[in-house]
Amino acid sequence: MGSDSIIFHIDMDGFFSSVEVREDPSLKGLPVVVGSDPKGGEGRGVVSTCSYEAREYGIHSAMPISKAYRLCPDAVFLPVNMQLYHQVSENIMELLKSYASGFQQVSVDEAYLDVTGIVSNYEEAAKLARKIKDHIRTSEGITCSIGIAPNKTVAKIASDYEKPDGLTVVTPDSVREFLYPLDVSKIPGVGAKSQIILEKMGIRTIGDIGRTDVQLLIAKFGKSGIRFKKIANGTYSSEIVEHRLIKSISKEDTFEEDVADTNVVKKTLAILSEQVHTRLLRKGFVFRTVNLKVRFSDFSTYTRSVTLSAYSNDKMSIYRTALRMFSEFEGMGSFRLVGVGVSKLVKMDEKQRRLDDFFDVD
Ligand SMILES: [Mg+2]
Structure with a gap:
């Protein structure tokens, strides 16, 4: 991936719950929780996805379903309908491929597109992103968020920046300006453990990492320290890996x-x-x-x-x-x-x- 690459990271908004709302428009605007059966608060499973309305009650994915029930017993609790979500996912992925010179599906509702060569600058890229968002909305009835950046990692952080229905463009010369104020937790791979260590080092923002001596980071995180430093400065890049089809x-x-x-x-x-x-x-x-x-x-x-x-x-x-x-x-x-x-x-x-x-x- 050259320094002048233009990469999209596309992520569906609350994918499962969005599909459920599309299937039953009467659910629109309601807190919808897709996951295991709450069994009146006794259920033992977890929340899979929930609508943005449900998030306002503090509900989030991977939370115990019993806790979600306590937070909002009146939410609409729905079982996971994988077959349906996969069908929608397949449609969306096919649609996305048609827009890109490189394509990598990362999960059921997420993909990277390399649009270098398809657009010649970031203005055109933003126009293309809006077109893709419209296309997904009209053909599949759900919204997504897109991050545009010179590499995958920054694009991924950018797609999360204005969720839902977001579009965030980070041009090569605004990468640091975008990344530096963000919390370290926004870096993919920085989990709760790493955050505690960083906190002890006085590091809270991505900018703090960018300004920290790489040797100090290596001492604490080994090779990941180098990766954190590169990500913070927007220079970490990995190739778009075409989804190898294992049949x-x-x-x-x-x-x-x-x-x-x-x-x-x-x-x-x-x-x-x-x-x-x-x-x-x-x-x-x-x-x-x-x-x-x-x-x-x-x-x-x-x-x-x-x-x-x-x-x-x-x-x-x-x-x-x-x-x-x-x-x-x-x-x-x-x-x-x-x-x-x-x-x-x-x-x-x-x-x-x-x-x-x-x-x-x-
Ligand atoms: Mg998603």
């Missing part, structure tokens, strides 16, 4: 000797399902399709697949679906190989790996 994850096992006992095969399917599931979580995906591969001792090979009604990252649904498909082959001979896989994968954000915890998307 499927699968594991197969060839038996040492052909197996006729279907109980042995079923145990193997359980182990393979487990391995596929582990890999799925590590890669941060959810799936919709489960695949089975069966090879008999005569090398005849069959594949079967079932597409579920909704995206999932559930281990048991991999195993159960594989078993169901396997039942067709029971008693047909002895098996040489079996394989289990998942496909129709959708990438989740780092924070979104555990469906149990729902999602933390702002």
Whole structure:
């Protein structure tokens, strides 16, 4: 990425709750909380996303749903409808790609666009950003915030600056002016722990970091210290990484000797399902399709697949679906190989790996 790059960071505003309000316009203006069932204040899950009206009550994503209920029992509490959000997300990502020379989706509701070469200056970039915002609003009925900057990190900080429905332009010569007054917590990767250490060093703003000797930062944070310093001065840049499409994850096992006992095969399917599931979580995906591969001792090979009604990252649904498909082959001979896989994968954000915890998307 050259110094004259123009990068957009685009982030949907309260994505899940915005989609819910779009689906049911009577919810407009109300505090809407998407997450697990509050069960009258006894629920044990968390808030996934909430509307800006709900935020005025102090509710935010990742907060225990019971606490959200205490803060605003009259809020509209809705369950997470992942299938719907993914459909909307896919539409938006397709739309965004058409505007950019480089594209990187970072989560279900966030992406970077490289528009260098598509626009020649920041005025044109702002015009393009407004066009994109209009396009998303008219075609998907929700709003987003866009940050425009010479690199990804500054663009990300900028998209958060005027949320919701924001547009923040940070030109190369105004990077420090923009960053320096901001709280250190605005730097991606500076969490509560780092903040405490910085606070003890007398560092509160990004400007304070920019003015601190890099050696002091390295002493406290190791290599991250260098990154913090670079980010503070607006010189940290990382490439737009085109979303590499992993189409499927699968594991197969060839038996040492052909197996006729279907109980042995079923145990193997359980182990393979487990391995596929582990890999799925590590890669941060959810799936919709489960695949089975069966090879008999005569090398005849069959594949079967079932597409579920909704995206999932559930281990048991991999195993159960594989078993169901396997039942067709029971008693047909002895098996040489079996394989289990998942496909129709959708990438989740780092924070979104555990469906149990729902999602933390702002
Ligand atoms: Mg968002």
